[in-house]
Amino acid sequence: MKLQQTYSKLIKQEAYRLGFESCGISKAVFLEEEASNLESWLKKGHQGEMHYLENYFDKRLDPRLLVDNAKSVISLSFNYFPEEQQQNNSYKLAKYAYGEDYHHILKSKLKELTSFIQNQIGEVNGRAFVDSAPVMERAWAQKSGLGWRGKNSLLIQKNKGSFFFLAELILDLELEYDTPFKTNHCGSCTKCIDACPTNAILPNNTVNGSQCISYFTIELKNELPASVKGKFEDWMFGCDICQDVCPWNRFSTPHSEEKLNPHPDLLAMNKQDWEEITEEIFKKVFQKSAVKRTKFLGLKRNISFLK
Structure with missing residues (x-):
């Protein structure tokens, strides 16, 4: 147990x-x-055209199917709140997309963390995940004590x-595990539900993905439906x-990762x-940028829809 504590402390440091910004560790279990939540969500069709979410159902729920002999899931958070934001008279991008593609930035950092673990501890096998594989990242983050x-x-x-x-490292190394975050501090607040112009946020802590503005502007490759015309509030990506x-976001502070800073021209547009x-x-x-995902014609489609 002492060794597991030492390893966990080293990894977090x-x-x-x-x-x-945060690092928590939980036991790799089913x-x-x-x-049941995922099954119900998929049955209701909340994934829309995101059919990839229907794949690898078992792997999404059991990290031991992703990494042989997996023992631990390390959950990490990385701040992306920008110091400067777009001007008011602009079509808007989600703040995470201001700078370079976060997948590459975080994958590189996770690679460094994995090398550190192998150098300090010995032969440890595992895989790094950044929002690009069947991992229930929010569930693991909550289980690792990061938040609710x-x-x-x-x-x-x-x-x-x-x-x-959010990012994860799944390892075949036993570590000291953190206490899951049990308390929900949203209380009776419904500001996010009330503010969503497409009514995508459901009253049970879930989102109907097929109604989210992010889904329409990024994931949906077909024509945007007339039913949501005028509801995007100038969000183009x-x-x-x-x-x-x-x-809770009144506590957000600017990140310090240079690669996440926007291209100088972006904020002026x-x-x-x-x-x-x-x-x-x-x-x-x-x-x-991650905006390349929607391609030039996709962004043009979104902007035309907003006019």
Whole structure:
């Protein structure tokens, strides 16, 4: 047990050194409670066209199917709240997409953390995950003591809010495990539910993904439905409405990761600039950005829908 405590302490110290804001550890087990929730969510069709969420049902619920002999899930959070935001007369991007693609930034840091663990502890096998594989990241973060899931389904941390990425390391190493976060500090607040213009946030701490502005502007490849015309409140890629109104986000502080800073041209662009954007400017401003996911024509489609 003493060794497990030492290892856990070492890992957390290195995680903080690499810039992660929080680090919690939980035992790699089957997520029993999540199984029925996920099944019900999928049966109701809340995934919309995101059919990849229907795949690997068992793997989503059991990390031991992702990593042989998995013993521990290390959950990490990384702040992305920007120091400066877009001007008011602009079509809006979700704040996470201001800078370089977070998948690459965090994967690189997780690689460093894995190397550190192997150098300090010995032969440890595992896999790193950044929102790109069948891992129930919010469930693991809560189980690892990082925070609670708000009514908008996002993980919220006391005195920090919710503007952070989540990442995981699943290892075949036994560690000291943190206490799950049990208390929900949302209380009777319904600000996120009330503010969502497409009524995507359901009263049971879940989101109907097929009605979320982020889904429409990023995931949906077909024509945008007329039923949501006029409801996007100028969001052209992703949406932060439910986070912007959350009282816990008054505690958000600017991140210190240079790679997450926006391209200098981005913050200066107004609605007219966006409406006249060329493919050349798109490639320049979003060279390493997650916005490339929607492609130039996808962004143009979204902007046209907002006009």
